[in-house]
Amino acid sequence: MHAAIVALGCAPGLGFxxxxxxxxFVFDIADLYKTDIAIPIAFDIASEPVADIGAATRRAVRDRMKGGAFLEKCVxxxxxxxxxxQEAGDDELAADVVMLWDNNGRQVRAGTAYGDSEDFDTSYAEISGWLEEDW
Incomplete structure (x- = not known):
């Protein structure tokens, strides 16, 4: 992970x-993968009788990293x-659509009123001066 951060020209010490x-910053990025990698490995190692927990954990993490395209995912x-x-060059990131679940278990696009206008209290909109006609 440190290698990916440095190879991209990022400063490892400038965390968010x-x-x-x-x-x-390395710790920030490591937190992205903690639930996918470190926590399952910790439970796997804890469920087995091992003499050296530290060494077994390091080997398991190494094997997990080696098996997948971890550095590619980090980058x-x-x-x-x-x-x-646009700079990232990833089409999947370009779509800025947030989906919500409706009461029937379907996904619906956020930012849209799906109910009838009678279902909504417009008193705040009237007081604040922004009604749908103004858009």
Missing amino acids: IHTGHVLS HDIKSLLLDD
Whole structure:
């Protein structure tokens, strides 16, 4: 992970969430993968009788990293966090659509009123001066 951050020209010490350490940004990026990699491995290792937990954990993490395209995913995620959509060059990031679940379990596009206008209290909109006719 540190290698991916440095290879992209990012400063490993300029974190967003973690601060005050020379690896703050590395810790920020590592947190993205904690639930996918570290936590399952910790439970797997804890469920087995091993003599050296530290060594077994390091080997399991190494095997998990080696098996997948982890550094490629790191590069993709770092670019998507730091660059805007056009610079990142990723079409899937360009779509800015937020989906919500409706009462029937379907996904519906956010930002759209799906109910009848009688269902909504417009008193705040009238007071604040922004009604649909003004748009």
